[in-house]
């Protein structure tokens with residue numbers, strides 16, 4: 014008997030391996046969402062198809078030992094990755110916020126697929142270096158797809174946390190009682206409840222006003238009391254929030270729920286943080302979340318103080334364009350317009366790496382509209398504030414009609430009777446997992462493309478510096494005046510003003526040297542026409558500087574000697590440049 018079972022298991026296993034895996038081919042498709050395994054597969058296909066331009070690395074492993082992949086996109090023929098401005102793009106740090114994964118995949122596929130075909134993209138790929146981490150929280154993405162969830166559940170790291178402090182860890186998750194793969198809601202007929210049936214659609218409920226007759230009590234997420242403590246769904250996965258556990262401005266659990274025990278207590282996050290730490294060229298950052306339609310810049314907390322005005326000007330310039338690329342999205346300041354956070358990833362990259370960063374809160378539920386031109390309300394008419402741009406900004410009735418007509422009912426689960434061990438006769442129904450914060454799949458291509466274009470606009474605006482020797486003039490016997498000009502044709506300076514203010518790392522360097530030449534004086538040329546120079550006292554051959562966005566820096570050197578003189582420029586964010594001149 015046992016042998017037969019073993020044999021059938023063996024045959025089954027062989028059969029499984031004979032079935033070809035659903036193949037992922039390029040260009041990638043964006044008419045559906047990718048499971049974690051499909052994201053991994055897509056990364057491998059991109060890497061195998063473009064072996065010269067891409068490097069696929071495992072930056073770390075999650076709590077459940079799933080790899081956190083980072084794909085570097087760099088053309089080695091035009092220079093080393095670290096010698097080019099670096100653009101970091103990540104997604105899906107919150108397990109349920111999956112679209113960032115698709116945005117990363119789309120952007121990679123778009124850059125690689127258009128390389129050598131589209132002039133703008135070819136130039137961009139040749140000049141810059143991109144780092145993509147499509148799924149920062151692989152356990153999160155895995156469980157979001159594999160397990161029953163609601164649109165907002167399964168955000169955290171898989172570090173067990175005893176949320177209700179009963180000595181047991183993660184002992185009472187919500188349960189998929191009707192087995193449809195979603196955690197929806199439970200309701201019970203109750204004349205003393207707080208809800209009545211919506212007059213226009215019996216699937217929805219509205220809150221009763223004083224004096225109105227109630228029909229329903231909402232019992233919360235689908236589930237039972239798994240541990241028999243009298244409470245339902247009180248201790249689910251985690252909860253350590255992966256976007257509150259980074260090593261800058263972290264605050265403990267009593268200040269902010271989800272903080273974790275100490276910064277970088279998430280093992281995958283720690284490895285990823287270390288990986289990032291070595292990519293000193295990162296100057297632009299996008300971290301994708303859902304939802305609301307916002308591009309948020311820091312500071313994440315008021316107490317950190319506003320960024321220097323010159324940085325704000327850069328953010329404003331890029332942010333205004335992102336609003337045009339993403340109609341309906343708003344460029345906002347995270348602590349002021351949304352809420353305060355401690356220890357989030359974007360602030361880490363801004364404050365510890367000196368990058369300019371945006372958090373992209375993608376998808377607006379309001380875009381799931383179902384109305385005629387006449388029924389449309391003008392934008393910004395009253396009720397539309399920032400919090401309503403988050404979940405639930407659109408009327409449920411309209412969304413339900415959108416679901417009925419645009420997805421043939423896929424987004425909403427009709428109420429069905431269920432016998433609950435605690436509550437007795439109840440009904441289960443409501444919005445499914447792949448709704449509310451996640452666009453209907455037919456709208457995904459528009460979302461990923463527009464967000465990718467917002468990334469590319471900022472990528473194009475990372476510093477591009479050119480070095481010119483504007484003058485070599487003999488001013489005395491064997492004494493030469495050498496003037497240099499470093500100019501930046503893009504919006505982002507070679508070092509953020511925040512990084513300068515806190516002296517995060519050394520500024521850019523300009524070095525003049527020659528075997529038979531000596532720099533006797535050198536400094537910042539403040540007015541070329543009036544010959545005004547701020548000379549540097551010691552080691553004049555070495556100048557420290559920052560090239561502003563859309564700006565220039567000029568230097569003047571007095572060089573004694575003859576022969577070849579080399580002028581070298583070196584910047585963390587703008588690469589390396591060299592010019593040679595002859596003194597004669």
Ligand SMILES: [Ca+2]
Nearest residue numbers: 175179181248
């Ligand atoms: Ca517990």
Ligand SMILES: [Ca+2]
Nearest residue numbers: 174249251252
């Ligand atoms: Ca827990």
Ligand SMILES: [Ca+2]
Nearest residue numbers: 189191193195
């Ligand atoms: Ca269910």
Ligand SMILES: [Ca+2]
Nearest residue numbers: 185238240244
């Ligand atoms: Ca319980």
Ligand SMILES: [Zn+2]
Nearest residue numbers: 107110302303
């Ligand atoms: Zn998020």
